[in-house]
Amino acid sequence: MSTPPAEPNPHDDTHSASSRLVAAGRHIDRTIATVNLPVTRASSVLFESLAAADAEGAAAMAGELHRSTYATSGTPTTMALMDALAEIEGAPHRCRAALMPSGLAAISVPLLAYCSPGDHVLMSDSVYGPARTFATTLLRRYGVETEFYPPTIGAGIEALIRPNTRVLYLESPGSYTFEIQDVPAMCGVARARGVLTMIDNAWASPVLARPFDWGVDVSLLPLTKYWGGHADLLMGAAIVREEHWLPLWTAVRQLGVCVGGDDAFLVLRGLRTAEVRMRRHEATALEVARWLETRPEVARVLHPALPSHPQHALWKRDFSGSSGLFSFELKGATQAQLAALCERRRFFRIGYSWGGFESLIMPAKIASLRTSQPWTGGPLVRIHCGLEEAGDLIADLADGLAAMAAVASAD
Structure with missing residues (x-):
């Protein structure tokens, strides 16, 4: 994003009062360091030239870091949260994060991003109820079959993998019944068979588990919960290994999935404690x-x-x-x-x-x-x-x- 143009000279009286009302107070020429990043509330992004707008658009579509032509791609506040998510959930692995307006969106958008008609998904029988509903309704209507497996199957999951299995979906511990899955063993099997792994890490994130150390490809988070921590916002996120970033980012852009700066700031504030x-x-x-x-x-x-x-x-x-x-x-x-x-x-x-x-x-x-x-x-x-x-x-x-x-x- 380019630097916004300087404000008109306040002592220049050649501009009308109505123009001054539009232009004044949109920029200061000094940076002031504060403990917390200021909240950016924005829709439009400005450019110095047409060439700059074109270059930024191409970079944003390619999923390059911190590139945006519109606030749906990101603002300083939402980008700061995306960076924090990738670092806290993913480091030392090379990961990227996409923000979603709810925890359920953080489940449904990645499934839509990575699955195609004719694909097969293996999903733990103890998943979050709305994830099951999405898989058996909307995802099924798009020609994706979901098979539910016993959550404690471990490496035995290999017997259920088909040639068209695209995603192995995990949740550990499971909803309501709290089964712990042998995620490292299951991810090892999936990786050997070319199957993408996703995990709902709601229970343990951001402090108690390192899913990318287990071999997971995509970690799904309801930021509504412990990240925010105060029952006053709705947001989710998908954190992915960098090699899987572009399909997710493309789906996020095409579906118009985004969050606002105020809620992103609340999550950033919540993660400090x-x-x-x-x-x-x-x-x-x-x-x-x-x-x-x-x-x-x-x-x-x-x-x-x-x-x-x-x-x-x-x-x-x-x-x-x-x-x-x-x-x-x-x-x-x-x-x-x-x-x-x-x-x-x-x-x-x-x-x-x-x-x-x-x-x-x-x-x-x-x-x-x-x-x-x-x-x-x-x-x-x-x-x-x-x-x-x-x-x-x-x-x-x-x-x-x-x-x-x-x-x-x-x-």
Whole structure:
């Protein structure tokens, strides 16, 4: 992008008042260093010459770094966030990042970018529900077949790869049921067979996992969650190895996918405290999870950092910590009992999203969200432990379990 032209001389009275209203205050001739990058709110990008506009357009279309002819390609604020994503999620690997208006867009746009009619996608059976819906509806309408595989299949995924398999889609841990996948083994198989790998890294990013070290090609992030951290924005991102950048960038440009500077600034602000927040989420959730393991109403707690978790060894090998999200299985509960557990809590509020400062609770409805490995356990409840004190959250859940028991007694 070129340097904007200087403002008219304020003492030049040859211009009309209306022209001055348009031109004044659009540039200063001194750079002032601030702690945070200023927010750029823009649509149009200006050039000194037609040749400069043409050259910038060609560079932007080619996906070159920091090149833009329109704010859909990027502004200083959105480019700063793209750079931060590539560095934090990808380094030391050579990666690029594209911003999306939501976490779901960060899933759907890459699948559209890399898949063509006739392709086959292997997707974990424990994926985020809207990702499954996208694969079985819109992606299917475009002639792409999705096959759901057991999340703990590991290197056995090789038996499911076909000549037309284009993408191996992973999510570790899985939604609601928190299976840890052997991602390095699966990526090794996929790479040997020429299959692109994508992972939904919502649970562990930006602090607790290094998916490109595992061999992943594309990491999909809901910046709405821990990156932003305050439940006040919607955004996603796809971080890709540089050799896979151009197809994604082309799809982003052609679909008109972009974000604004204000939301990008909020994510940049959020990432400064991300590690501090995530370590607090981790400690609180582990204390709550251990308490739940002692409760007679609870059949098991699905938290990868607990030694009781079936894939605890994989988690310990691949992750540097755990987030605030996990589930617990009840030995039994009616719908009325689940309502008593979840409703009217002081700190745990009913809500789907997570990764903010607040604690959330939601019963899992996964009967329609598993095909290769249907859920056969009891009622499942997912919670996100926010930044409140662990003791207060435990007391809140204790009240909920007591309310659940009261309903059972009344019945």
